[in-house]
Amino acid sequence: MEEVKNHKRKVGLPPGTILYTGKEESKCDVKVDVYSFDDKGIEKKSLNYSDDISFIKTNNKxxxxxxxxxxNVEIIEKVGELFNIDSLILEDLANVNQMVKIEDRGSYLFIVLKSIEMVERKIIYDQVSFILVGKVLITFQENSKDIFASIKKRLETPNSKIVKRGIRYLSYAIIDNLFDNYFEIIDSINGKVGTMEYNILxxxxxxxxxxILYLKREALGLKKITYSMREINLKFFNEEVLNYFGKDLKNYFRDLYDHITSICSSVDSLTSDxxxxxxIYYTTVNNNMNSVMKILTIISTIFIPLSFLTGLYGMNFKHMPELENPNGYFYTLGVMLLIIVIMIIYFKKKKWW
Incomplete structure (x- = not known):
């Protein structure tokens, strides 16, 4: 419902209008982290959105x-002006409801993917956008969670492979890291499914x-995203797209495709499970209901002959000799009890109870 409302806000606006479509509570403090590196080392700067970032075009790193x-529209417009980014791309950066995609715009490559995390038993998807232009990679993330912590750690490690291989390999490493996070979430959901199956039984x-309905809904959501990610992954093998990364990374993207294929297979199993x-739930409900009906039927069956006896002695005939017996009442109760015992033994022998 929230997504529909946000889309309605864009109705009537001209194409290229930068409008944030996410939830108000998703807004966070704007941060700009710049990592500049070459074979001599790496330098990190943490800037405000209003700071000048034009140095990244001239530092030759x-x-x-x-x-x-x-x-924040201001920082998006600043990036657009600095690198001459199409207004439609800038619009997509603020529209966090975009489907995953790759667009070759001639002088730069634009990629939209989805990061994933588990928050209080719920899967949260966040949009992560990439602009790869020359020796510069610009990533945009929706919230303040440090989803690139492991990449930053690798980048700052002495003799880092990322630093040696440059911005193209860094772009691949970030994408691979996003895909790897899916395995953790899928394993977590699988564990919940296994636990739920045990609890039901x-x-x-x-x-x-x-x-159960929640788990099924999350599995279907995962399937929708992962299958679209797999389709996008195939585009990394296109000649035009591969040129942005370098053909020496083709084998890495092939390995990445194997990962996403494995993820899709796991999600298929998760959806099926x-x-x-x-x-299993409905079968258990039916079995429990059948058990209740079985007990009620047995009880009703046991009382049929007892009802016959009580009906027989309630007919008020004048000549019923056993009624004259001082112990007739107790004899009748004894017969009733004997009938109950015999019927229970019979039901047990037949395994009806």
């Missing part, structure tokens, strides 16, 4: 600019239905 907070509760979980 590889530069990675990571911008956090795409709700061993300690069933009707409240489990809501959790979550659907089977729902079937």
């Amino acid at each position: 590889f530069n990675w600019v990571n911008i956090t907070g795409v709700h 061993k300690k069933f509760k009707e409240e489990y239905l809501e959790e 979550s659907s089977e979980l729902l079937q």
Whole structure:
């Protein structure tokens, strides 16, 4: 519903209008981290969105600019002006509801992917956009979570492979890191599915239905994203796109494709398992209902002959000799009890109870 509302805000606006479409609570402080490096070393700068970043075009180094907070129009416009970025691309940077994609714009490459994390049992997707232009990589992320922490650590390690191989390899490493995070989330959801299956079979509760539907919904959401990521991954092998990274990285992207294929396979299994979980739930509900009906049927069956006896002695005939017996009442109760015992033994022998 929130996504629909945000899209409605764009209705009637001309193409290329920069408008943030995310949730208000997703807004965070804008940060600009710049990593400049070459074979002599690496330098990091943390800037404000209003600071000048034009030095990245003239310092003759590889530069990675990571911008956090795409709700800020000023920083997006500044990047657009500095690198002559198409207004439609700038619009996409602030539109966090974009599907994943790759666009070759001649002088630069534009990529949109989705990062993923688990927050309080819920999968959160955040948009991560890339602009690769010459020796500069600019990444835009929606929230303040440091999703590139492991990449930054590798970058700052002495004799780093990333520093030696330059901005193109850094771009690949970031993309690969985003894909690797999917494995952790899928493993986490798989664990929840396994636990839920055990709970249903061993300690069933009707409240489990809501959790099962949640797991199924998350699995379907994962499937939608991962399959689109796999389709996008194929574009890395296009001649035009591969030129931005260098043909020496072709084998790395082939390995990346193997990763995303494995992710899709895992998500398929997860989707299937979550659907089977729902079937197990309903089967368990039916079995429990059948057990209840079985007990009620047995009880009703046992009382049929007892009802016959009570009905027989309630007919008020004048000549019923056993009614004259002082112990007739107790004899009748004894017969009733004997009938109950015999019927229970019979049901047990037939394994009906």
